[in-house]
Amino acid sequence: MAKGLNRVYLVGTLTQDPEMRYTPGGLAVLELNLGGNDLITDESGSTRELAWYHRVKLLGKSAEFWGDSLKAGTALMVEGKLEYRSWEQDGQKKSSLEIRADRLEVVSLEGKRGDLTVTDARGQSRLREGLNHVLLAGNLTRDPELRYTPQGTAVTRFSLAVNERFTSKGTEQEKTHYVDAQAWRDLAEWAAELKKGDGAFLIGRLVNDSWTAQDGTRRYTTRVEVSRLERLARGAGSGGAGSQGAPQGAPKGRAGKVDIEEGLEDFPPEEDLPF
Amino acid sequence: MAKGLNRVYLVGTLTQDPEMRYTPGGLAVLELNLGGNDLITDESGSTRELAWYHRVKLLGKSAEFWGDSLKAGTALMVEGKLEYRSWEQDGQKKSSLEIRADRLEVVSLEGKRGDLTVTDARGQSRLREGLNHVLLAGNLTRDPELRYTPQGTAVTRFSLAVNERFTSKGTEQEKTHYVDAQAWRDLAEWAAELKKGDGAFLIGRLVNDSWTAQDGTRRYTTRVEVSRLERLARGAGSGGAGSQGAPQGAPKGRAGKVDIEEGLEDFPPEEDLPF
Numbered sequence: 001m002a003k004g005l006n007r008v009y010l011v012g013t014l015t016q017d018p019e020m021r022y023t024p025g026g027l028a029v030l031e032l033n034l035g036g037n038d039l040i041t042d043e044s045g046s047t048r049e050l051a052w053y054h055r056v057k058l059l060g061k062s063a064e065f066w067g068d069s070l071k072a073g074t075a076l077m078v079e080g081k082l083e084y085r086s087w088e089q090d091g092q093k094k095s096s097l098e099i100r101a102d103r104l105e106v107v108s109l110e111g112k113r114g115d116l117t118v119t120d121a122r123g124q125s126r127l128r129e130g131l132n133h134v135l136l137a138g139n140l141t142r143d144p145e146l147r148y149t150p151q152g153t154a155v156t157r158f159s160l161a162v163n164e165r166f167t168s169k170g171t172e173q174e175k176t177h178y179v180d181a182q183a184w185r186d187l188a189e190w191a192a193e194l195k196k197g198d199g200a201f202l203i204g205r206l207v208n209d210s211w212t213a214q215d216g217t218r219r220y221t222t223r224v225e226v227s228r229l230e231r232l233a234r235g236a237g238s239g240g241a242g243s244q245g246a247p248q249g250a251p252k253g254r255a256g257k258v259d260i261e262e263g264l265e266d267f268p269p270e271e272d273l274p275f
Numbered sequence: 276m277a278k279g280l281n282r283v284y285l286v287g288t289l290t291q292d293p294e295m296r297y298t299p300g301g302l303a304v305l306e307l308n309l310g311g312n313d314l315i316t317d318e319s320g321s322t323r324e325l326a327w328y329h330r331v332k333l334l335g336k337s338a339e340f341w342g343d344s345l346k347a348g349t350a351l352m353v354e355g356k357l358e359y360r361s362w363e364q365d366g367q368k369k370s371s372l373e374i375r376a377d378r379l380e381v382v383s384l385e386g387k388r389g390d391l392t393v394t395d396a397r398g399q400s401r402l403r404e405g406l407n408h409v410l411l412a413g414n415l416t417r418d419p420e421l422r423y424t425p426q427g428t429a430v431t432r433f434s435l436a437v438n439e440r441f442t443s444k445g446t447e448q449e450k451t452h453y454v455d456a457q458a459w460r461d462l463a464e465w466a467a468e469l470k471k472g473d474g475a476f477l478i479g480r481l482v483n484d485s486w487t488a489q490d491g492t493r494r495y496t497t498r499v500e501v502s503r504l505e506r507l508a509r510g511a512g513s514g515g516a517g518s519q520g521a522p523q524g525a526p527k528g529r530a531g532k533v534d535i536e537e538g539l540e541d542f543p544p545e546e547d548l549p550f
Contacts, residue, residue: 003378005354007282009410011505045320077476077505079280103278105412105476106508111468131503135284137380193386201352201380203406228406230286230352233381
């Protein structure tokens with residue numbers, strides 16, 4: 001599988017005082033609720049502000065360091081990654097996608113002019129000029145699905161398997177994060193050219209969506225609205241104009257042969273997704 | 276000093292076949308020349324395409340792996356960092372800022388429509404929809420300088436010290452990368468509010484500039500044109516609205532007290548810079 005890239009950058013304000021809790025094993029977990037606006041320019045050139053609210057987890061020593069020094073209204077910069085988890089519940093496969101922070105900084109708004117925050121219906125304030133920026137590289141778990149809205153706008157959904165390698169207790173481990181992505185208009189038509197197993201690099205913003213499933217329960221999902229998408233060639237030099245075939249003996253994890261089947265059984269069943 | 280963040284993402288085409296060379300110590304160095312266009316929207320809402328050409332270095336095993344499989348015209352995605360080097364020459368301090376790749380992927384343009392590349396006057400082709408994306412966090416090495424162009428446009432220049440920690444031969448080492456940055460218009464006025472030593476997080480694009488110095492020699496510099504800039508508070512929770520003072524015993528490198536003086540003597544003298 002292609003070497004994974006999994007980076008999330010957020011700048012927003014805390015919509016409430018963070019909550020600290022501890023796992024049964026004693027690990028500190030600080031939950032931050034960040035809010036901000038994205039400024040989106042559509043194809044007609046008009047812009048609008050879209051609100052986002054994301055929950056960010058900080059673990060261990062970092063959580064203890066920040067502890068209860070952070071209060072609602074504080075502006076923060078977060079660097080982190082998307083963390084996929086799956087589990088069984090009542091015989092059904094469940095999954096979640098969360099943001100785990102590697103780095104946290106308090107952002108000073110002192111000296112900035114204008115209305116810096118927006119207060120929502122719940123009385124929570126979010127940063128007007130938020131930053132919501134995701135960079136990912138991974139492999140498509142299945143062929144993308146191109147659809148059209150009733151207004152005729154093209155929209156393509158696909159899912160990316162993003163692998164992570166880390167060393168735990170001296171041995172190298174591998175974990176796969178599954179991330180849903182969605183592209184609109186021209187980008188949707190380009191995304192539809194990709195195939196299951198293709199490597200992809202994308203940039204986008206993270207959004208939450210909710211809907212009512214066929215069984216009447218409320219479902220939530222987190223996905224990436226794609227603003228840039230590139231298909232990565234399956235071997236070194238195999239896809240670019242004017243390039244040659246892949247060299248022999250490609251090192252593992254560097255544009256070698258894609259082994260996308262590995263681990264795909266972990267992916268949440270289709271019926272659990274909103275499309 | 277604030278914990279450094281130093282990430283560069285480029286998507287462009289190779290403007291020429293890469294050159295492989297070896298250092299006296301036997302380390303393989305592959306030099307890639309990438310070209311692309313940035314699509315810039317100015318404050319009046321009009322857009323224009325700006326060309327960029329950047330040299331990227333790949334070292335060691337990665338360089339040997341990619342070797343001569345890459346040819347002019349191939350589209351590549353690069354993830355890397357800005358690498359600052361300084362040396363003495365004829366009693367004068369010289370410095371350079373280069374891009375060092377951590378990761379390289381061949382980008383497949385197959386299935387994309389339209390004119391994907393532009394051929395320049397030298398017959399080299401660059402990617403029309405290039406990606407040129409830099410994320411940095413560090414500390415200002417001096418107070419920013421706000422100036423106005425003859426047309427009255429505000430422009431602020433400043434420099435960021437971005438530190439890097441790494442382990443070499445079992446001991447933790449620290450290196451500082453000095454990066455020049457430039458902001459325009461509203462962002463220039465906000466940048467001018469920052470002070471020497473302040474922590475800053477910025478996003479921008481990397482540009483090359485050249486000019487003729489007072490001694491008649493041609494000078495070159497690489498700097499970041501800033502599209503987003505945040506001031507980081509000097510201690511945990513010290514700067515955000517509604518927050519409290521910094522907790523005691525701040526861990527080193529995590530929003531602790533800023534020790535900006537450290538290492539500043541290494542910074543290139545003012546007269547060597549184009550402003």
